[in-house]
Amino acid sequence: MLLFDSISPLTHSGKLTSPVLLSSLSQRPLRCAVLGAGFAGLSVAWHLLKQSPLDMHLHIDLYDEVGIGGGASGVSGGLLHPYSPKVKLLWKGAQCWKECLKLLSIAEQAVSSEELDSETGQFGHDFGGFVVRRRGILRPATNMKTLNALNDNAQSCLASCKIEIIDKDAAQKLVPHLHVPFNLAFYMPEAVNVNSQRYIEALFLACQNLVKELSASGFGGKKLCLLKKSVCELRELEGEYDAVVICLGAKADLLPELAGRLPLxxxxxxxxxxxxxxxxxxxxxxxxxxxxxxxxxxxxxxxxxxxxxxxxxxxxxxxxxxxxxxxxxxxxxxxxxxxxxxxxxxxxxxxxxxxxxxxxPPLTPHGSLPLLGCANNLLSENLKCKYWLLGGLGSRGLFYHGWLGKLTAEAVISCNEQIIPSELTSWKNKR
CATH class of the missing domain: 3.30.9.10 (D-Amino Acid Oxidase, subunit A, domain 2)
Known part of the structure; x- marks a missing residue:
């Protein structure tokens, strides 16, 4: 099956058609709802727009009762690095780190173009201050456990986010009067601090700019609309959309169809x-x-x-x-x-x-991993719409959102859950 059930994926020969052909056969745009305008929701929206075929007519409604970054994402501290508190590389750390840096760059470029537009009097957003602060992150060794972890893992770090073991004098040159009780500190010069609210707003601006760019290039079939309203029940959306992506964080469990059914x-x-x-x-x-x-x-x-x-x-x-x-x-x-x-x-x-x-998210042998996958089996057997879940990003939402948003968009476009690593869909088998 490709894409959405509302459009037949078969040709007369019985073979699967491509998403491009499906789009040309359709008499109406394919409609997708993304619930939640935080890290996950904006990443999904961007990748749906970016990865769908150019001539596919795709309309995305982004739902959030507060607006862009109105939930936990908008108040996140924004410290971004690919390591766990034990100073070990997180699961799929290289992929997540790479995709997150891409989205940060995309957001910064959107802000930069907006600032240039302001010279012509078309400035429409307030992006005072930084989106990404690049000064690195420092972690002093405050106990023997941290000290041993620093020494054990410094050699297995990512080349794109290296770990430096520095002494007290070097640490205090970075932060005067810093307390370094064991004379060693863990320094990540490529790690960054993200202004979460400004970043999410900038990524939304990037999505809007992409729609405009595609339209100016003759591909005007993409649309993105922000709806400041809450969705109290998923059945409100049935019949309105071909796919619904649930990125509501802790509020996903408030939906009556999912209440008590998610291991969050x-x-x-x-x-x-x-x-x-x-x-x-x-x-x-x-x-x-x-x-x-x-x-x-x-x-x-x-x-x-x-x-x-x-x-x-x-x-x-x-x-x-x-x-x-x-x-x-x-x-x-x-x-x-x-x-x-x-x-x-x-x-x-x-x-x-x-x-x-x-x-x-629940604990797994790979750590605390988010929940991804098609959620139709949790809801009903007679649904015309495809429901997808991207949730449980926990305190690492900023780190995971780029790659997982991309994976989710690919799964939605292809209607193929198999492209998602089994570690992220196994929660459905253990409910």
Missing amino acids: RTCRGVILHLQLPDNMGEDYPDHGPSILSDAWLAVQGNHSLYVGSTWEWKSRNSSPNVSSDEASNALQELLPKASAVYPGIMGWTFAGARAGLRAM
Whole structure:
């Protein structure tokens, strides 16, 4: 079977036709709904537009009740590197790292072109500040376990994101007064800090630009529409679309058709925004990397950084708003951890807090892997629409979203789940 059930995939000879021929035979555009406008949803939308045949008429509706980056993705700390907390390369680390860097570059190019357009008075987006901050990420060895992991794994790192073992003096040249108790630190100069909200907005802009470019080249059959509305039940969409891709994170379990049927664990995380008052304390060095430790520090500039995050398991609170009590508890939990490696943070002041509800995947022999695949077998046997799930990206959504969004788009276009690695679809066999 190719593409969508609503269009016959067979020629008169009984052989499979190509997606291009299917598109020419169709009297209407193929319609796809993507639920969720975070990392996963935007990656799927981009790759659907990019990988579908040029002359295929494809209309994509992107649903999100808040808008672009309104969920957990938009409040992510944005520290991007291909290694686990144990300093080991994550599953499919090279592929995920490569595809994520591609999307970051695409988003930055979209912002750059928008800034050029502003000279003609056509500036339509506010992209103040950075999308990607390239200063590397530093992790001091704070205990013997981390120290041993640093030494054991530094030789097996990716060439495109190398690991350097540096001593206390070298670490303090990067971040003055950094506490390095075991005299060694783990430094990834190619790792980056992403401004998650600006990145998602920029990737959406890239999708819009791609539609315009294709139309200007004579391929005007691609459309992308953002719908700021929630989908309470999947059956609302039945008959409207040929394929629905569910990228709702923790909210996927709120759909009545999927409630209690996904092996996801929810976890709410609070992130603190701290600022250094003018003329008080020492500026964070402009060349200084972000820091990983028991609490991470995502540096935004000389006077601004984020500290995170807390872990409240089994929470159902998906609001990004943080109460004064919740913020106070987060400060009490995170500041001692952060000051243990960067004592200077005690001179910074609280500027706000935000939170997100993460959908954490089940543990597997390969680690905590996201959930992918066709979800029709979870719903009903008599569905005209193809439903697909991309969920459970957990705290590594930024790292996984590029490659998994590409895989999902390929599976949707070809209507072939077999192209997805079995490690990502095995959850359906273990429900």
